[in-house]
Amino acid sequence: MSKEKKKSGNASALSWYKKMDFSKKTAMWGIIFLLPWLFGLIFFFLRPMVNTLWYSLCSMQLVNGKFQGTFIGTENYKWVIGVNTNFNRMFVEAFTNMVKEVPFQIFLALFIAILLNGEYKGRGFFRAIFVIPIILATGVASPTLSSAEAQFATETAEAVMDMKWLEELVINSGIPEQLTTLLVTYVENIFDVVTTCGVQVLLFLAGLQAISPSLYEVAKMEGCTQFETFCKITLPMVSPTILVCLVYSIAESFANAQVTNGDSTIAFSSYIRSITFNGNAAYYGYGAAMSFIYFAGTLVAIGVICGIVSKGVFYYD
Amino acid sequence: MTKKGMTRKERLAKAETTAGISFWVDLKKGRLSKYYIQKIIRNFIMSLFRYVILICLGFIVIKPLWTLLKNAITSPTMLGDKSLMWIPQEVSRIFIDMSMSKNLMNYWSSLLYTLPTTLILTVLQVISAGLASYAFARLKFKGSNILFFFVILTIVVPGDSIMLAQYAAFRNFDILGIIGLVNGTGSGINLIGNPASLYILAGTGMGLKSGLYIYFLRQAVRGLPISVEEAAFVDGAGFLRTFFTIVLPSMSGSILTVSVLSFLWNYTDTYYTSLLNPTTSHLAYNLSSLSGNIRWYITTAAQTKPEWVTTIDATNPFVQQAMISACSLLTVLPLLIMYAFVQKRFVQGAARSGLGGD
Known part of the structure; x- marks a missing residue:
C-alpha cells in the first residue's frame, strides 16, 4: 500500500514536468545547465564590469581608504580621445598589427596542425614539442627567455639578411611593394609567430582529429585529389575551429599588443595600467575609460570579422 | 617471409590468378606498375617535406628550452664562456640543487x-x-x-x-x-x-x-x-x-x-x-x-651551505641568469612530464571521438 502511495505521489509531483512540451523542457534544462556559469557571470563579471563602467563616468577620490566617485559624465572619455596624445595612435597601431598578424597566425597554425596530424614515425615526439610554446608563452621564465629569444631573434634576423638577394628578387619582380614588404615582415617574424600560435595548433589538431576517417575514405574512393579533399572535407570540417581560433587570436593580439611609445615599444595593456595605477586615485577613472574604449574596439573588431567568417562555417545541425 | 607466410613473388602470383588485374604490378612487363611507383615517390617526397618543415619549426620551439637547460646545468666556473654554444663542457648540479632549496x-x-x-x-x-x-x-x-x-x-x-x-x-x-x-x-x-x-x-x-x-x-x-x-x-x-x-x-x-x-x-x-x-x-x-630580486635570494640561499658560499657569486649576472633558468626549468618540468604521459591518450581519445561522425 505504502509503496503504491509513494509511486502515485511521485507521479503527481512530476506530472507537471511530464506535461511540459519538449521545447519548454529543453529551455528549462538549458537554464539548469547554465546556472553555475550564470552565477559567476553576474557576481564575478558583470558586477565588476558595471563598477568599472561607473568609475569611468566618475572622478575618483580616495577617502579614508575607500574609493568615492562623483559623477562627471563623459569627461574621462573626452580626455582619453581628445586630450591624451598617445591613445588614438596606439589604438590604431594595435589594430593594424592585429590585421597583419592574425591571418598569418591562423594560416601557419592550420598548416602545422595538418603536418602534425598524419600518420608518420615520431609523431608523438613532434606533437609533444608543439605544446612547449604554450607553456613558455605564459610568462613563466620570461626574464631569461626574453633575453635568450632576443639574442636568437637577432641571430635569425642576420640569417634572413643573407637572403637579401631573394628579397630583392621578389621586390623587383613587379609585385606591388606593399605586398612584398608584408611578405618580408612575415618571413622575418616567423619565429615570433610560431612561438605564439601554440594554442591555435592544439585547437586545430583537436579539430582535425574529430573528422571522421570515413569521409576521407569516401573521397579517396570517388577519386578526389589531395587538394580537393582539403577544400571539400578538411576545410569545412575545421571551419568551426577556425572561428574559435580567430576570436582567440584577435583577443590575444589586442591583449598583448606592442605599441611604440617614444623610442621604445610597450605593451598596450601595461600602458593603460601605468596610467590607472600611477599612485593618484584621480587617474582611476581615466584608466577605466581607456580600458573600456580598448575592449569595445576589440569587441567591434571580433564582431565584424567573425560575423563575416561565420557565414562560411559548416555545422551538422 | 612476410606476415601472411607468403613470399613477395607468391603474393604477386596470387594477385595475378585471383584478380587478373592489379594496380600494384604491371602483369605484362612483370614489374611494379607505373601508378605504384608514382605513389611511392609521391609519398616519399611528401614525408620528406613534412619532416624538413617539422624539424625546422621544432628547432625554433625547442631552442629556448634547451637554452634554459644549458644555463641550468653549466658548472659555475664555465659560465659566460663564449665558446660554449650548445653543450656545456662541465656539468654541475649545483644550480638545480640550490634552486630546490628552502630559500x-x-x-x-x-x-x-x-x-x-x-x-x-x-x-x-x-x-x-x-x-x-x-x-x-x-x-x-x-x-x-x-x-x-x-x-x-x-x-x-x-x-x-x-x-x-x-x-x-x-x-x-x-x-x-x-x-x-x-x-x-x-x-x-x-x-x-x-x-x-x-x-x-x-x-x-x-x-x-x-x-x-x-x-x-x-x-x-x-x-x-x-x-x-x-x-x-x-x-x-x-x-x-x-x-x-x-x-x-x-x-x-x-x-x-x-x-x-x-x-x-x-x-x-x-x-x-x-x-x-x-x-x-x-x-x-x-x-x-x-x-x-634574485640576487638577494641567491645570497641568502648560499649561506646555508659552506660549499655554495665559495662557489656562487651572487653579483655575477651569469650566475643570476643560470639560477633563474634552473628555477624556470624546475617549474616547467612537471608540465612537460605530464604532457608526455597525456599525449598518447590525447591521440587515442581524439581518434575515438572521430568514430562518432555520421
Whole structure:
C-alpha cells in the first residue's frame, strides 16, 4: 500500500514536468545547465564590469581608504580621445598589427596542425614539442627567455639578411611593394609567430582529429585529389575551429599588443595600467575609460570579422 | 617471409590468378606498375617535406628550452664562456640543487601544494565549461544567444579593467548578504589568500580563459551529429543522461584538449594567483616574485651551505641568469612530464571521438 502511495505521489509531483512540451523542457534544462556559469557571470563579471563602467563616468577620490566617485559624465572619455596624445595612435597601431598578424597566425597554425596530424614515425615526439610554446608563452621564465629569444631573434634576423638577394628578387619582380614588404615582415617574424600560435595548433589538431576517417575514405574512393579533399572535407570540417581560433587570436593580439611609445615599444595593456595605477586615485577613472574604449574596439573588431567568417562555417545541425 | 607466410613473388602470383588485374604490378612487363611507383615517390617526397618543415619549426620551439637547460646545468666556473654554444663542457648540479632549496623554490613542498590545487581548478573549470557549452549548443532558450554574447565578452575584456572590482568582491565575499546574515556580522568573509576564491571563480566558469573553453566546447558539440542525441531522447533518456552518456564520451577528445590547456594555464598562471591567492607555495607565482630580486635570494640561499658560499657569486649576472633558468626549468618540468604521459591518450581519445561522425 505504502509503496503504491509513494509511486502515485511521485507521479503527481512530476506530472507537471511530464506535461511540459519538449521545447519548454529543453529551455528549462538549458537554464539548469547554465546556472553555475550564470552565477559567476553576474557576481564575478558583470558586477565588476558595471563598477568599472561607473568609475569611468566618475572622478575618483580616495577617502579614508575607500574609493568615492562623483559623477562627471563623459569627461574621462573626452580626455582619453581628445586630450591624451598617445591613445588614438596606439589604438590604431594595435589594430593594424592585429590585421597583419592574425591571418598569418591562423594560416601557419592550420598548416602545422595538418603536418602534425598524419600518420608518420615520431609523431608523438613532434606533437609533444608543439605544446612547449604554450607553456613558455605564459610568462613563466620570461626574464631569461626574453633575453635568450632576443639574442636568437637577432641571430635569425642576420640569417634572413643573407637572403637579401631573394628579397630583392621578389621586390623587383613587379609585385606591388606593399605586398612584398608584408611578405618580408612575415618571413622575418616567423619565429615570433610560431612561438605564439601554440594554442591555435592544439585547437586545430583537436579539430582535425574529430573528422571522421570515413569521409576521407569516401573521397579517396570517388577519386578526389589531395587538394580537393582539403577544400571539400578538411576545410569545412575545421571551419568551426577556425572561428574559435580567430576570436582567440584577435583577443590575444589586442591583449598583448606592442605599441611604440617614444623610442621604445610597450605593451598596450601595461600602458593603460601605468596610467590607472600611477599612485593618484584621480587617474582611476581615466584608466577605466581607456580600458573600456580598448575592449569595445576589440569587441567591434571580433564582431565584424567573425560575423563575416561565420557565414562560411559548416555545422551538422 | 612476410606476415601472411607468403613470399613477395607468391603474393604477386596470387594477385595475378585471383584478380587478373592489379594496380600494384604491371602483369605484362612483370614489374611494379607505373601508378605504384608514382605513389611511392609521391609519398616519399611528401614525408620528406613534412619532416624538413617539422624539424625546422621544432628547432625554433625547442631552442629556448634547451637554452634554459644549458644555463641550468653549466658548472659555475664555465659560465659566460663564449665558446660554449650548445653543450656545456662541465656539468654541475649545483644550480638545480640550490634552486630546490628552502630559500629559493622550496621545491617538493611547493609542488605538493601546486599540483593538487591546479588539478582541482582544472576539474572545476572543465565541468562548468562543459555544462555551459552543451546548454549553449543544444539546449537553446529565448535569450541564450544574448547570453552567449557575454561569453565572448569574458574572452575579450582584459583582466586589468575589472581587476580592482574583482579583488573587492573577494575581499568582502558575500552573495546578496546571505553570508553576512549567517555570520551575524552583516559583512562577508575575506577570501583573499584562500585558494577557495580561485575555486569559486573556476567553478562558476569565470576562471582563467574559461570563456575560450566554453566557446571551443560549444563548437565541438555543434560538430557532433545531432541525430544520436535525438535518438537518445526518443528512446527515453533524460537530458542529464544524454549529456553524460552520449555527448561527453563522443567529445572526449575536445574535453581532453581543454583539460590539458586548463591545467597548463592554471599551473603557470600568475595573474589570478597574485591577485587573489598570493602564496609562495604556488610555483609559478613564486618564480615570478623570485626573479625580480634574485640576487638577494641567491645570497641568502648560499649561506646555508659552506660549499655554495665559495662557489656562487651572487653579483655575477651569469650566475643570476643560470639560477633563474634552473628555477624556470624546475617549474616547467612537471608540465612537460605530464604532457608526455597525456599525449598518447590525447591521440587515442581524439581518434575515438572521430568514430562518432555520421
